[in-house]
Amino acid sequence: MKFTTVAAAASLLVTASAHGGVGTYIVGSTSYPGWSPYNSASGQSTIQRQYPSFDPLLIKDLTTTNIRCNNPGVLGTGPIGSIAAGDKLKVHWVQWTHRPAAVMVYMAKCPSSGCNSWDGAGKVWFKIDEQGLVSGTQNAGKWAGDTILDTLNWTSTIPASLTPGEYLIRHELLALHQANNPQFYPECAQFKVSGSGAVNPPSSALVSFPGAYSATDPGIAFNIDSEAAKVATTYPVPGPPVWDGTSNSQPTNPDPTTTTVPTATPTTLVTTKTPTPTSTCSSKKYQQCGGKGFTGCTVSEAFTAVFLLYIV
Ligand SMILES: *[C@@H]1O[C@H](CO)[C@@H](O)[C@H](O)[C@H]1NC(C)=O
Ligand SMILES: [Cu+2]
Numbered sequence: 001m002k003f004t005t006v007a008a009a010a011s012l013l014v015t016a017s018a019h020g021g022v023g024t025y026i027v028g029s030t031s032y033p034g035w036s037p038y039n040s041a042s043g044q045s046t047i048q049r050q051y052p053s054f055d056p057l058l059i060k061d062l063t064t065t066n067i068r069c070n071n072p073g074v075l076g077t078g079p080i081g082s083i084a085a086g087d088k089l090k091v092h093w094v095q096w097t098h099r100p101a102a103v104m105v106y107m108a109k110c111p112s113s114g115c116n117s118w119d120g121a122g123k124v125w126f127k128i129d130e131q132g133l134v135s136g137t138q139n140a141g142k143w144a145g146d147t148i149l150d151t152l153n154w155t156s157t158i159p160a161s162l163t164p165g166e167y168l169i170r171h172e173l174l175a176l177h178q179a180n181n182p183q184f185y186p187e188c189a190q191f192k193v194s195g196s197g198a199v200n201p202p203s204s205a206l207v208s209f210p211g212a213y214s215a216t217d218p219g220i221a222f223n224i225d226s227e228a229a230k231v232a233t234t235y236p237v238p239g240p241p242v243w244d245g246t247s248n249s250q251p252t253n254p255d256p257t258t259t260t261v262p263t264a265t266p267t268t269l270v271t272t273k274t275p276t277p278t279s280t281c282s283s284k285k286y287q288q289c290g291g292k293g294f295t296g297c298t299v300s301e302a303f304t305a306v307f308l309l310y311i312v
Helices: 002-011 144-151 283-290 301-311
Strands: 022-027 030-033 081-084 088-093 101-109 125-131 133-135 153-157 165-175 183-194 258-262 269-273
Touching (some): 022 081, 101 144, 125 153, 144 153
Parallel strands (some): 081 183
Antiparallel strands (some): 022 030, 088 153, 258 269
16 A cells, blocks of 8 residues: 555656655555655655755755755654664665666764654764666666566665664665766655664764765766766775774775774774865766776775775
8 A cells, every 4th residue: 555655646646757755664564754845744744854855956965964864854753664784675665767876875973862854964974785787888788776676675684783773874876877967866664673783883884964975986087978988897985994893893984085093902993084176076077986996086005995895
């Protein structure tokens, strides 16, 4: 029945027909309806943060809070999902037509007062899942978003070691079909995570929204039609690496504007933002930024190697 409702909402779309958002969250045999932006708010009970449309133009400015939980992500209104650490969370999109696209999933621990009145601000988000290019070349290969095109479904695993508590879970599609005009489609839902884990992600694994992405990141200043994209067989998914589930991970942050500086103990890392030179990584030069063996443009070979670990 829930899917019938979602389909009815989707059929009302006209201008936003190519776009979509997560419409259902599925844990085992339990389904939690997402927000239906084109339906009246009255009568909707959802674990998802409310937003007004699927319009990606309202999320294009990566320096605004719209990039966090969509535009503007009305705070939680009560309902919360339940999931155990280590369990699978399947989400079902209402609709989707763009290819190629990358898929990213983040979580953030809500304060002890719970998720309801919390806006997700601060360096609190860690990545639990990502996939960009699956096989072939950027231009003609298979992308994570193709799975959404084919099935509308995506399944991620909640890290088994995670400390129980209330969390926001942020699903994101990054559509790359237009040269140098990325479209972000994020939505957040609130979940109570149960389990006996006791690990919190270290600060080195945490990012903020806005803050995690820069328009000059190689996976964002991206031209799917470039000559480089016709031969490149990897794609640098934006944002931090997927958290490894430990409290002392030292991920190499693939965000080229971020430098991670280890301090005396391996469990404490200091992350410093440095300004990105605006001219070195322009979209025109993407083929150099993303090309094999290119070490300029603040993207090092080390970054590329670490990225490859996460994409397979
Ligand atoms: C996607 O998930 C929904 C809900 O669980 C399910 O009914 C549907 O069969 C799935 N689609 C595919 C193609 O696996
Ligand atoms: Cu579009």
